[in-house]
Amino acid sequence: MMKTATLGRTGIQVSRLCFGTLVLGPLQENLPVEKGADLLLEAMEAGIDFFDTAEIYGTYPYMRRALKRNAGRKNITIAAKSYAHDAKGAAKSLEHARQGMDVDVVDLFLLHEQESEYTLAGHQAALDHYLECRQKGMIRAVGLSTHCIAGVLACAERPELEVVHPLINRTGLGIQDGTIDRMLKAVKKVHDQGKGVYSMKALGGGNLMGSYAQSLGFVLDLDCVDAVAIGMKNSAEIEANRSFLKNRSISEITMQRIRSIPRKLHIDPWCTGCGNCVELCRQKALFIQKSRDGSPKAEVFSERCILCGYCSRACANFAIKIF
Numbered sequence: 001m002m003k004t005a006t007l008g009r010t011g012i013q014v015s016r017l018c019f020g021t022l023v024l025g026p027l028q029e030n031l032p033v034e035k036g037a038d039l040l041l042e043a044m045e046a047g048i049d050f051f052d053t054a055e056i057y058g059t060y061p062y063m064r065r066a067l068k069r070n071a072g073r074k075n076i077t078i079a080a081k082s083y084a085h086d087a088k089g090a091a092k093s094l095e096h097a098r099q100g101m102d103v104d105v106v107d108l109f110l111l112h113e114q115e116s117e118y119t120l121a122g123h124q125a126a127l128d129h130y131l132e133c134r135q136k137g138m139i140r141a142v143g144l145s146t147h148c149i150a151g152v153l154a155c156a157e158r159p160e161l162e163v164v165h166p167l168i169n170r171t172g173l174g175i176q177d178g179t180i181d182r183m184l185k186a187v188k189k190v191h192d193q194g195k196g197v198y199s200m201k202a203l204g205g206g207n208l209m210g211s212y213a214q215s216l217g218f219v220l221d222l223d224c225v226d227a228v229a230i231g232m233k234n235s236a237e238i239e240a241n242r243s244f245l246k247n248r249s250i251s252e253i254t255m256q257r258i259r260s261i262p263r264k265l266h267i268d269p270w271c272t273g274c275g276n277c278v279e280l281c282r283q284k285a286l287f288i289q290k291s292r293d294g295s296p297k298a299e300v301f302s303e304r305c306i307l308c309g310y311c312s313r314a315c316a317n318f319a320i321k322i323f
């Protein structure tokens with residue numbers, strides 16, 4: 001049996017393991033829809049009933065297909081996110097999620113990547129729209145996702161926000177404004193207030209795979225984290241995570257299969273060195289330097305990169321990939 005948890009005071013019960021869909025879509029693996037839906041269904045069969053999506057991930061078609069094939073067999077909870085800052089954009093994003101996944105109600109709708117009280121204030125009109133839609137029954141709970149301690153603390157000042165999706169991992173990789181200890185203090189505060197917490201990047205976007213058990217165990221042992229979202233792009237990863245949640249162990253064969261699939265950010269030779277991706281990367285993991293022929297080209301500090309794939313949307317030349 002998959003372990004379950006209730007997301008704070010929302011009353012929404014979910015599997016502790018949440019399927020992060022980012023890896024399936026165009027920003028990362030870019031799987032054909034049917035193949036991505038196969039994996040989502042496999043996860044559902046394994047007891048995972050919580051799925052994290054976002055407008056920017058381009059993964060609504062995968063969820064739509066999986067939900068259609070799963071029709072009526074399981075209760076599924078879906079989180080969606082949007083960068084919209086005004087009411088018009090928020091309405092468009094919510095409709096995109098509802099129509100894109102063919103659902104009447106989006107369970108969790110989050111303001112994507114909020115940095116602090118200031119960015120939250122800048123998204124007030126969008127937030128007001130989502131709260132209105134919650135009243136109308138189109139959304140069950142509203143919240144935010146963040147890579148920042150200040151984003152979590154901003155949430156603490158807003159009783160209307162019921163769910164937080166913060167970046168938490170053992171080493172603090174990817175936290176933009178402080179240490180893992182300070183992040184956990186902030187997360188405990190919002191969790192004690194009754195907000196639901198589901199974390200992201202427990203494995204640092206793949207960078208902590210070498211210490212898989214220690215890193216995933218660290219987040220699972222936190223009382224202030226209800227559920228843990230992990231990106232899964234193949235059957236081996238689904239099986240490993242399912243098994244680890246169940247009994248804190250995975251078979252050596254499965255571990256070897258996972259470790260044999262390293263993931264890295266690649267920048268293709270046709271990069272023009274325009275620098276757009278460098279500006280977009282909040283981890284400061286990209287820089288421009290002269291290549292051998294003297295032309296500028298983007299390069300990556302692998303140790304800083306959390307493999308979020310967000311930089312690829314800045315590249316008009318499709319020169320950035322993760323594989």
Ligand code: SF4
Nearest residue numbers: 281305306308309311
């Ligand atoms: S380089 Fe790209 S994939 Fe890596 S952290 Fe920055 S935005 Fe994310």
Ligand code: SF4
Nearest residue numbers: 271272274275277315
């Ligand atoms: S946005 Fe694309 S072309 Fe521009 S520097 Fe980055 S990888 Fe190169």
